[in-house]
Amino acid sequence: MSTKRFAVRSAALTAACGITALLSTAPAFAHVSAQPGEAAKGGHAKVAFRVPNERPNASTVQIKVTFPEDQPLSSVRTKPMPGWTAQVERVQIAPVQVAGSEVKEAVRSITWTAQPGNRIGPNEFNEFEATLGTLPDNVDSFAMPTTQTYDNGEVVNWDQPTPPNGEEPEHPAPTLKLVEDAEGGHSHGGEEEQAAAAGAGDDTARWLGGAGLLVGALGVGIGAGALARSRNAAPTGKDES
Template sequence: MSRTTAPSRRLVRRLPLIGGVAAGSVLLLAAPAFAHVSVQPGQAEKGGYATINFKVPNEQDAASTVKLEVTLPADHPLASVMPQPVPGWKAEVTKTKLAKPIEMHGKKIDEAPSKITWTADGGKIGPGEFQQFPLSVGKLPEDVDQLVFKALQTYDNKDVVRWIEPAKEGAEEPEHPAPVLKLVAASGDGHGAGAAGAAGAKSASTQNASGTGSSDNSDTTARVLGAIGILVGIVGVAFGVLAGRRRSA
């Protein structure tokens, strides 16, 4: 029987460690980044109406989301705000007196919606799930490039996550960024963004009816990479054990 050379023996002893490190590295890279409460789609046309969705992921492993509060921008009030019914959730629109009345369709409006609250009414967002809350808004301002919404996400264990931190250009994204709707120049009659938003709302409505949303492609990729990492680690350990037995023999 031929003896294994010293370099080969050292390589065999290191293989389990290499396999374990590879598995850990793959799992680390595969870990999905935390999702945020966001506005979908991310942009709408200035001066028009749009249907937007607040996408709310559940980030806790042992608690469910049961409430979402979205504060509308006070510096650019929206005269028309209508939530689309979401099965298992109750929506409430809070209005506030305006310091300066705004004009809409030839009429002066002295109050406007300031907050939308969705409260679980038989529904919830469980671990590993997300929910979309459609909202029709307008008339969108023409003198700004974005609208910032502040959101509070409440879990059934009483935890409250405050998505209220403004993002600054050139700086790293804050830990709890506020949802932002980008505003772009109108391409026609100002209703193009609304049509795109309506398509998004239809998709959200289908997901709402089922009670759960489908996982993002990134989540699927993460799971696949994680499985590969675990397999690499197992193969490395097994190879090391077999090699050890051969040396003993």
Template structure:
């Protein structure tokens, strides 16, 4: 009876999980970027994941806008077979100070366009990568994206997600930039980690102890074997002497 009850509970839980996955599927089919959290001042490889949401058309162009108010000094595109990438560079009315760099222009958008015969078809997704850095100061930054289908439909992923409110239908990809840990914090973490030498020493001692035991066991076995040979030889000698006396 208990087994049957547990089985029913398992089926119910499995059904609820499956239903949850089905309901969550469409909501998660957004254009997103990974990682969505990184460290200020660092260089990052940002991957743009583009799912195709149309049942009949294919995605043939993807545009990613970079933060214009806080420009990123270096933007490089990873080659992607079947697609060409175009960088949009913006000239600033006045030089912009970013860290220790003074920028008069910066890349503010990257556009990937499919070559003839290439597309992200229904039920498919693709990923496009860029290398950017150094990342701006800590904060939340939007990377609006535009997805173009081969039937002419254009979908803008540009709505801002507000904490505490429902997610919008077309949320913009977001990058959360956090402060890098202070050097003293890094040193503290390093001091708290177990020393590799002491661990190695323990392993070495254990190995040495094992080796000593093995050597002792081998020595005992050899001693027993030699004693057995001696006893056997003595037995053969006694037997031979007895045979000679019988024959005499």
């Protein structure tokens, strides 16, 4: 095979690998999701609701997260976000036992609303953070249906459960996978400790996502450069292929 033909094929392969790396990071930003996506049963968890703006000509101005009535949360703390207000709705319920504690008042929802002049614009995303507790200890997942409201009046419902086969629906509800802690019991540690651990995991996920984008971009650039050089190079000998 000639040097020129080898360079062309190498360029195409490198570019394809770069594009694959770029596409592999896309699903993380394709819909509203709960990060880091996993929490300990019966404990508290710091969660970031990651909200991408999916409309090219409208902006997101409100996010409402609703918690399941049959898995009541006893407490929620929201992290202040400049330019947005957070409203927590609480309701009285018949006493139930959650992770060994009696719950009489449950958190029904959190609504984040943009103040004038603020929004999530096209090609942007934002994260809304909250600490949730106490999570149930008798289920393996915790779904949190969410509505996303745009400034043109459109409302998108992220409320579809993931079927048993694991295939992601068109509008999946943000969901936490609930697991036993490393010692085989439930995690009942302080909220600060739980939040620090969750935050560290989220930072790692963001770093890996950024690294994937960088590798993909480099792959595309290298492939394009090699292809251009191969086209401009003068023939050095007879093609032996």
